[in-house]
Every structure is written in structure tokens, then in C-alpha cells.
Amino acid sequence: MQTNTDKRSARAELLPVAAGAAVGIAAIGAALTLADFDSPLRAPFTLFFLVAAPAAALGSALRGLDAAARIVLGVAGALALDLLVAQSMLALHIWSVRGGVAAVGLLSLLMPVPALLAQARRPGRRLTEPQKSGGGR
Incomplete structure (x- = not known):
């Protein structure tokens, strides 16, 4: 009988599954509404x-x-964001x-x-970049 002593690895394996389920539920909600x-x-x-969609976008x-x-x-x-969209659409009478x-x-x-564009503009660091000496220490 095997026991799982590393609970952290089990959580790490379930995280992509949970994220995929969340994306699926959100996509089904949007599709059912549209x-x-x-x-x-x-x-x-839909709720x-x-x-989830704006929270994931902001979190990223x-x-x-x-x-x-x-x-x-x-x-x-x-x-x-949800309240801003609803209020704007109500104010414009297009709800x-x-x-x-x-x-x-x-x-x-x-x-x-914008975050992706800013990340793309940053110069990439090389992993094998030589270290500069700090002087006569």
C-alpha cells in the first residue's frame, strides 16, 4: 500500500484540472446567455x-x-467592472x-x-550572463 506523503504535489496536479473546469463553466455560462x-x-x-472572467484577467x-x-x-x-458596465449600459439606454x-x-x-505589451518590451535576460565582480571585496 502506498501513501502520499507529499500533499503539495497532489495540489499542484489538481490546480490545472480546477482551472480547466472553471474556464469550462464560465464558457458554458457565456454561451448559454449569448x-x-x-x-x-x-x-x-453566467454569474x-x-x-471569473474579469477576475482572471485582472489577476494575470x-x-x-x-x-x-x-x-x-x-x-x-x-x-x-460588472457594475460599471451595467451602469454605463443603463445610462445609455442600451441595457x-x-x-x-x-x-x-x-x-x-x-x-x-497592456501588461503583455509591457512584458514584451522588456529586454530579455540571458540565463548564462556573466556576473560582474563587485570590486575589491
């Missing part, structure tokens, strides 16, 4: 999409912070559920672009 398909899963999956842009801070700021930013989901999805796709 296709206007009546299903009992439509409301909870999950409206929180905040790479310098620790995991807990990225989660808190991502969820808070996602809720702020619709499908339009709101599409707007949040589009903004979630565009949020990590």
Missing part, C-alpha cells in the same frame, strides 16, 4: 462568468503581488443581458493586453 438558451444552469454559470495583470492579494483584488475589480455579457467578455479579453 445563445439565449433556457436552462436551469444559465443563471449560475460565474461575470465574476497583477503578477507582482502574492496569490491572496491577486485573488482579492481580482474579485473586487471584477465586481467593479440587455446578452450585451452585458458580451461587453464584460470583451473587456476581460482586452485587460491583460
Whole structure:
């Protein structure tokens, strides 16, 4: 009988599975809403999409912070974005559920672009770069 003494490796193996399930649930929620398909899963999956998509986009842009801070700021930013989209659409008299989901999805796709462009502009460091001596120490 084998025992798993390294619980950390089991968690590391389950993380991609959980992330894939979350992406799948969010995508199904967005698809059910955009296709206007009546299903009992439509409301909870769409709500999950409206929180998870912007939270993941913001979290990916905040790479310098620790995991807990990225989660808190991502969820808070996602809720702020959802409210901003809803308020803007209501003020312009163009509110619709499908339009709101599409707007949040589009903004979630565009949020990590500045961070990716900034990362691409940074000069890459070579791993075998020679170390400079610090002087006569």
C-alpha cells in the first residue's frame, strides 16, 4: 500500500484540472446567455462568468503581488467592472443581458493586453550572463 506523503504535489496536479473546469463553466455560462438558451444552469454559470472572467484577467495583470492579494483584488475589480458596465449600459439606454455579457467578455479579453505589451518590451535576460565582480571585496 502506498501513501502520499507529499500533499503539495497532489495540489499542484489538481490546480490545472480546477482551472480547466472553471474556464469550462464560465464558457458554458457565456454561451448559454449569448445563445439565449433556457436552462436551469444559465443563471449560475453566467454569474460565474461575470465574476471569473474579469477576475482572471485582472489577476494575470497583477503578477507582482502574492496569490491572496491577486485573488482579492481580482474579485473586487471584477465586481467593479460588472457594475460599471451595467451602469454605463443603463445610462445609455442600451441595457440587455446578452450585451452585458458580451461587453464584460470583451473587456476581460482586452485587460491583460497592456501588461503583455509591457512584458514584451522588456529586454530579455540571458540565463548564462556573466556576473560582474563587485570590486575589491
